[in-house]
Amino acid sequence: MILDKLKAYGAIAAALVLAVLLAAQSVRLHTEQLAHEKLKTQVAQDATQRADAALKNETKVGLKEFGHAAATQENSDAFTTSQPVRDAIARADAARHVRLLDGAEKRAATYRAMAEAGAAACRDLADRHAALDRHVVEGVNVVSALRRDLVRRDAEVALLRRQIDIERALME
Known part of the structure; x- marks a missing residue:
């Protein structure tokens, strides 16, 4: 009987330890999931910023090229006329x-x-x-x-x- 009680208490203690370990693991997993979501958000923001910078640069270069083409055409037209x-x-x-x-x-x-x-x-x-x-x-x-x-x-x-x-x- 004592042995049965010890077994029962041992099983309860093991269950409590497992429950505590499970709770700790769940908290750790939740923390990792939050960090992962934060990292995904940061990566998305960085990609958006790079895309915006590339678009601004492309627009600036496009305007310069347009001005260059217009000036070249005017120069050529002046010579031709x-x-x-x-x-x-x-x-x-x-x-x-x-x-x-x-x-x-x-x-x-x-x-x-x-x-x-x-x-x-x-x-x-x-x-x-x-x-x-x-x-x-x-x-x-x-x-x-x-x-x-x-x-x-x-x-x-x-x-x-x-x-x-x-x-x-x-x-x-």
């Missing part, structure tokens, strides 16, 4: 060259006629005048070509300068 002016200058210079060449040929014919009427010295002088006129006309043509090249180069330099400014603005 100035082309007719450069073409008109080149045509005017070419027409002037033709006009001067025609005048030089007429003067050369006049010089030759004068030379044939005069002596051999006059003929030499007329040839020199004709050569001088040809040199003047060719000089005007060279100046015209150089001016055309200079105008185009100036336009290209301006284009490149504006493009550099646009590219620098993109890098800022």
Whole structure:
């Protein structure tokens, strides 16, 4: 009988110990679950913050790229729209060259006629005048070509300068 009582008390004590251990484990599990939920919340908040930062950065970069594209287009359009002016200058210079060449040929014919009427010295002088006129006309043509090249180069330099400014603005 005593043995039965001891067994009963032992079983009760074991049950109480197990109940206390179960309660402690339950409290520990509950604490871990709370910590896990807190960690999940923090991870979600961090992901949201990173996504917001990435969106802001993407928007900022997008605006810069849009500005860059617009400035590049404006620069290109300015160069393209100035082309007719450069073409008109080149045509005017070419027409002037033709006009001067025609005048030089007429003067050369006049010089030759004068030379044939005069002596051999006059003929030499007329040839020199004709050569001088040809040199003047060719000089005007060279100046015209150089001016055309200079105008185009100036336009290209301006284009490149504006493009550099646009590219620098993109890098800022």
